Amino acid sequence: MEYIEGTMDAADRARIGQHVSACVECSSTLANLSAWHEAIASEGDRLRAAMDAQPLDTERMLRECLQRITAELPAPGRSVSEALAALRALLAPIFGQGTVTAAVNQALRRTGLAVSALSASNWLVFIKAFSAVISEICGIAAGRLADLAGISLGSSLLAGGQA
Amino acid sequence: MNRGAIRGLLCLGFVVTALMISAGSYRLLRSGAVLPAASGAPALPAAVLLLIAYVVMLWFSARNVADYPKGALMRTAWWLIAAAATAGLARIAFECIAAGSPGLLPWIGLRQIPNVLHSALILSGALTMWTAFSRLGMGARFRWPHRVAIAAILAWMPVVYSVRDHLPDSHSALAFIRVLQASDPFFILAGAVAAVMLLSIRQEIGRSEMGLSVGFLVAYSILKPLAFGARALFAARYPVLSAVLAGLARSCDWSLALAVFCRWKVTERSRAFVDEYNRGKRR
Numbered sequence: 001m002e003y004i005e006g007t008m009d010a011a012d013r014a015r016i017g018q019h020v021s022a023c024v025e026c027s028s029t030l031a032n033l034s035a036w037h038e039a040i041a042s043e044g045d046r047l048r049a050a051m052d053a054q055p056l057d058t059e060r061m062l063r064e065c066l067q068r069i070t071a072e073l074p075a076p077g078r079s080v081s082e083a084l085a086a087l088r089a090l091l092a093p094i095f096g097q098g099t100v101t102a103a104v105n106q107a108l109r110r111t112g113l114a115v116s117a118l119s120a121s122n123w124l125v126f127i128k129a130f131s132a133v134i135s136e137i138c139g140i141a142a143g144r145l146a147d148l149a150g151i152s153l154g155s156s157l158l159a160g161g162q163a
Numbered sequence: 164m165n166r167g168a169i170r171g172l173l174c175l176g177f178v179v180t181a182l183m184i185s186a187g188s189y190r191l192l193r194s195g196a197v198l199p200a201a202s203g204a205p206a207l208p209a210a211v212l213l214l215i216a217y218v219v220m221l222w223f224s225a226r227n228v229a230d231y232p233k234g235a236l237m238r239t240a241w242w243l244i245a246a247a248a249t250a251g252l253a254r255i256a257f258e259c260i261a262a263g264s265p266g267l268l269p270w271i272g273l274r275q276i277p278n279v280l281h282s283a284l285i286l287s288g289a290l291t292m293w294t295a296f297s298r299l300g301m302g303a304r305f306r307w308p309h310r311v312a313i314a315a316i317l318a319w320m321p322v323v324y325s326v327r328d329h330l331p332d333s334h335s336a337l338a339f340i341r342v343l344q345a346s347d348p349f350f351i352l353a354g355a356v357a358a359v360m361l362l363s364i365r366q367e368i369g370r371s372e373m374g375l376s377v378g379f380l381v382a383y384s385i386l387k388p389l390a391f392g393a394r395a396l397f398a399a400r401y402p403v404l405s406a407v408l409a410g411l412a413r414s415c416d417w418s419l420a421l422a423v424f425c426r427w428k429v430t431e432r433s434r435a436f437v438d439e440y441n442r443g444k445r446r
Contacts, residue, residue: 094432096368102299137237137295138373139230141433148440 004030004037004085029081036082037089080118083153087130090149095138103133103146123154173219173424176212177417183209185410188394189402210259213413216420217255220248223423230430236295243288244423250281251416272335275343282350285419289357289384292377293364302364312359316352316388323348323392330391351388358384372429379422386415 003016020026084104091100107130108115111122118126127150135143187209224245231238254277261267261274296302327333332344358381365381368374394408 092369092371094372094429094436096371096374098301098364098367098369099299099371099373102296102301102367106299133299135232136235137299139227139237139430139433140232141230141430141437143232145433145436148437152440 086153106133173421180209180212180414181410184413185406188409189406213255216417217248217252220420220423223427227426240288240291243284247281247284250277253277272332272340275332275340279343279347286350286354293360296364301367305363309359309363313356316355320352326396354384355388372425376422376425379418383415383418
């Protein structure tokens with residue numbers, strides 16, 4: 001995700017770029033993730049634009065936005081990486097990209113999981129820890145939103161699929 | 164009322180208060196007075212605007228406190244900021260009453276109690292907030308511009324102390340008031356150092372309501388000491404600049420009100436999303 005978001009160090013970025021250009025499987029994964037990231041980032045922009053809109057407009061935009069996201073949610077059988085990317089992109093406009101990334105990392109530390117070990121079976125454990133971290137830093141309402149978004153994304157995860 | 168409109172009103176309050184206090188300070192400087200004037204209190208309309216800023220700050224801070232689980236560091240941080248708003252409210256109310264009644268005027272120096280308390284509470288709130296974010300592993304990217312900014316703030320400390328005589332209550336008849344008055348610049352400058360630490364976190368948070376809230380807190384904590392020292396430093400040679408800085412130093416509390424309000428928006432927007440999601444599920 002850091003590679004796609006452009007927050008990775010130049011050296012690591014070059015190393016991964018070199019590998020992706022040579023590896024067909026990784027190249028395909030990267031293309032899928034990039035497409036996903038772009039689709040959700042555009043929803044993020046719409047949410048940001050909704051911030052200063054009139055209440056009625058906000059309501060309408062939220063409804064449309066949620067419908068679009070639901071339509072574009074990973075269909076059953078999508079990977080944990082994609083669900084994680086969706087979670088970050090959904091929450092970043094409110095809590096900030098850095099806060100969400102730090103909360104994801106903290107939740108992984110608390111649950112003793114590695115990103116690569118995340119799967120449909122431990123997704124809910126991770127989401128509980130993630131929403132607890134968000135509650136502590138952004139408030140209870142924010143934690144509830146993180147919980148709801150996480151559970152919703154988790155319901156479409158591929159059983160046994162990993163990040 | 165639309166959230167964008169509330170933010171606009173808070174910004175307007177900031178500008179109008181700054182203009183009012185600047186104009187008042189300029190008139191005093193032109194009349195040959197040395198800042199601060201006898202009472203050092205802002206004129207009533209500006210004082211009322213500042214009261215409104217503190218009430219807004221207190222109202223939304225209390226709501227922010229209620230939105231955190233017990234034991235969360237951020238809950239403590241918002242408690243401290245709510246307490247700072249109460250101290251600010253007490254200061255401005257006492258200042259207005261004392262400046263308007265001849266019997267109380269000799270005791271106007273007592274405002275330093277809530278004043279220093281306000282600065283100390285803001286410093287504690289900023290440090291607690293920084294601790295909460297750094298426990299998540301944020302703020303580790305402390306780069307050279309942040310170090311330069313801290314060095315500049317520390318270098319600014321002797322400047323502020325050298326012009327301390329020009330600040331309200333430095334010649335109070337009460338010794339403990341003079342001690343309190345002398346400690347206020349320390350808390351304000353320490354608050355600026357904490358603000359630079361928070362700035363590195365604000366940059367890491369990214370563009371969001373949460374980032375905006377931390378940004379306004381950083382702006383307040385840096386603007387305050389800058390205007391605080393510079394207004395006295397430039398008073399003799401540049402009266403217009405000094406008057407503008409005096410206005411900024413007093414009105415930047417509106418920036419705190421904006422920080423508190425933007426944090427509340429995080430809660431409001433989260434609730435709106437959850438409600439919308441639940442409605443969608445029922446459909």
